[in-house]
Amino acid sequence: MSLLENVLDVLKERGYLEQATHEDEIRELLGKESVTFYIGFDPTADSLHVGHFLQVMVMMHMQRAGHRPIAIIGGGTAMVGDPSGRSDMRQMLTMEQIDHNAASFKKQLSRFIDFGEGKALMVNNADWLLNLNYIEFLRNVGRHFSVNRMLSAECFKSRMAAESGLSFLEFNYMLMQSYDFLELYRRYNCKLQFGGNDQWSNIINGVDLIRRADGGSAYGMTFKLLVTSEGKKMGKTQSGAVWLDPAKTSPYDFYQYWRNIDDPDVENCLALLTFLPMDEVRRLGALKDQAINEAKEVLAFEVTKLVHGEAEALKAREAAQAVFAGAGISDNMPTTLIEAGQLDAGIDAATLLVETGLCASKGEARRLIQQNGVTLWDAPIQSFDQVISSKDLKDGSMILKKGKKTYHKVQAK
RNA sequence: GGAGGGAUUCCCGAGUUGGCCAAAGGGGGCAGACUGUAAAUCUGCUGGCACUGCCUUCGAAGGUUCGAAUCCUUCUCCCUCCA
Numbered sequence: 001m002s003l004l005e006n007v008l009d010v011l012k013e014r015g016y017l018e019q020a021t022h023e024d025e026i027r028e029l030l031g032k033e034s035v036t037f038y039i040g041f042d043p044t045a046d047s048l049h050v051g052h053f054l055q056v057m058v059m060m061h062m063q064r065a066g067h068r069p070i071a072i073i074g075g076g077t078a079m080v081g082d083p084s085g086r087s088d089m090r091q092m093l094t095m096e097q098i099d100h101n102a103a104s105f106k107k108q109l110s111r112f113i114d115f116g117e118g119k120a121l122m123v124n125n126a127d128w129l130l131n132l133n134y135i136e137f138l139r140n141v142g143r144h145f146s147v148n149r150m151l152s153a154e155c156f157k158s159r160m161a162a163e164s165g166l167s168f169l170e171f172n173y174m175l176m177q178s179y180d181f182l183e184l185y186r187r188y189n190c191k192l193q194f195g196g197n198d199q200w201s202n203i204i205n206g207v208d209l210i211r212r213a214d215g216g217s218a219y220g221m222t223f224k225l226l227v228t229s230e231g232k233k234m235g236k237t238q239s240g241a242v243w244l245d246p247a248k249t250s251p252y253d254f255y256q257y258w259r260n261i262d263d264p265d266v267e268n269c270l271a272l273l274t275f276l277p278m279d280e281v282r283r284l285g286a287l288k289d290q291a292i293n294e295a296k297e298v299l300a301f302e303v304t305k306l307v308h309g310e311a312e313a314l315k316a317r318e319a320a321q322a323v324f325a326g327a328g329i330s331d332n333m334p335t336t337l338i339e340a341g342q343l344d345a346g347i348d349a350a351t352l353l354v355e356t357g358l359c360a361s362k363g364e365a366r367r368l369i370q371q372n373g374v375t376l377w378d379a380p381i382q383s384f385d386q387v388i389s390s391k392d393l394k395d396g397s398m399i400l401k402k403g404k405k406t407y408h409k410v411q412a413k
Numbered sequence: 414g415g416a417g418g419g420a421u422u423c424c425c426g427a428g429u430u431g432g433c434c435a436a437a438g439g440g441g442g443c444a445g446a447c448u449g450u451a452a453a454u455c456u457g458c459u460g461g462c463a464c465u466g467c468c469u470u471c472g473a474a475g476g477u478u479c480g481a482a483u484c485c486u487u488c489u490c491c492c493u494c495c496a
Binding site (some may be wrong): 037256259260261262263264266289290291292293296320322324361362363364366367368370371373374401402404405 | 443444445449450451457458462476
């Protein structure tokens with residue numbers, strides 16, 4: 001545990017903090033003992049995404065400061081579905097999906113958090129939620145909740161106003177999550193719950209429940225959601241979320257996502273998503289105009305390194321630099337292998353673009369070519385039926401470029 | 414359970430006196446110009462294909478018609494009011 005600095009102040013300085021139930025008490029607590037805290041992850045997809053990663057960063061900071069994280073996989077709560085921050089009801093997941101997703105989460109979290117002897121815990125709230133007895137639960141937990149108060153919570157208010165309404169199922173989510181906190185408090189002396197700011201009402205209700213049911217002291221804090229300077233949710237691309245699973249978002253694409261971040265967001269991302277010292281973060285964030293590209297490269301490299309490891313980060317950086325700096329060929333850039341025979345015979349450009357995944361359809365390829373959006377070795381492809389063959393290979397590869405930023409290598413197989 | 418209203422292309426949302434509807438407009442996305450692998454701005458594109466044509470799409474299935482997103486029937490789901 002750092003004697004010089006309280007983790008709370010570290011988290012605050014780096015810009016994670018949004019709200020806290022009792023800031024001073026939490027600081028005191030974190031300063032004097034190793035505190036068990038928890039963050040929940042609802043397994044609604046089969047991979048964590050960068051939004052989750054922000055939470056994971058907090059856990060890592062905490063663990064480094066000597067505290068004990070509990071990662072809750074919301075196998076039970078996912079059965080209900082969190083209405084917070086949602087304009088409509090979540091799609092219901094089957095048990096099998098949830099189990100599958102929970103297993104993936106577990107694997108990914110283990111990369112970031114040390115779950116070795118007593119250093120951290122991972123539990124699935126399905127373990128206690130699924131076996132609850134309805135009447136018993138209502139009598140023990142339900143009686144501590146005032147519907148009047150619940151309805152005034154922001155997360156319900158918006159849904160009450162929306163025409164899609166709020167189902168009774170979702171209305172219970174808050175009780176489930178509050179009960180989780182109580183359960184962890186009892187089992188592991190967990191006194192602190194963290195979450196994204198959209199979790200605020202769920203968290204304070206858990207804190208209240210512990211006080212009412214057991215007379216215990218527990219606290220909660222929420223962290224900023226990853227948003228751009230314009231307030232849009234970050235980590236979303238046209239093709240969906242930016243995933244931590246390399247099979248869903250390749251390390252190269254992951255690197256490029258951060259490399260292309262908006263100028264005003266660079267400093268914030270460096271502080272939140274890397275462990276670089278704040279002096280360095282501020283120096284990089286202060287860079288102007290072209291110079292800020294240096295900061296973006298550092299950001300992309302550091303985040304990729306944390307998520308995919310140094311080897312993958314080096315590869316991604318090498319590929320990006322080769323491609324953007326000198327239009328060179330890199331072993332690590334996105335590549336498609338085409339049958340040698342097919343290449344020898346020649347393929348029309350539109351088909352090749354579809355084969356490489358650069359375009360979703362031939363129509364799209366056709367339009368793109370008409371708009372001068374595709375180049376082969378930096379020469380615009382003239383027409384969609386231009387034949388591309390092994391004659392265009394140089395040293396066994398050719399470089400296609402879609403737009404200004406998407407490079408793709410084609411090789412014969 | 415009763416009475417009304419609705420379901421449109423990635424999203425929002427026009428269109429419902431039947432043809433001029435692959436379907437307005439906006440958002441998003443992609444591309445071009447300008448740049449710094451940034452933002453902003455301007456321009457073009459934005460269902461598929463064998464692309465001056467054909468095919469599949471307007472909740473689902475049938476029907477009327479030369480012709481239906483538009484009319485009729487049944488079904489599914491959603492919303493509002495009443496209980």
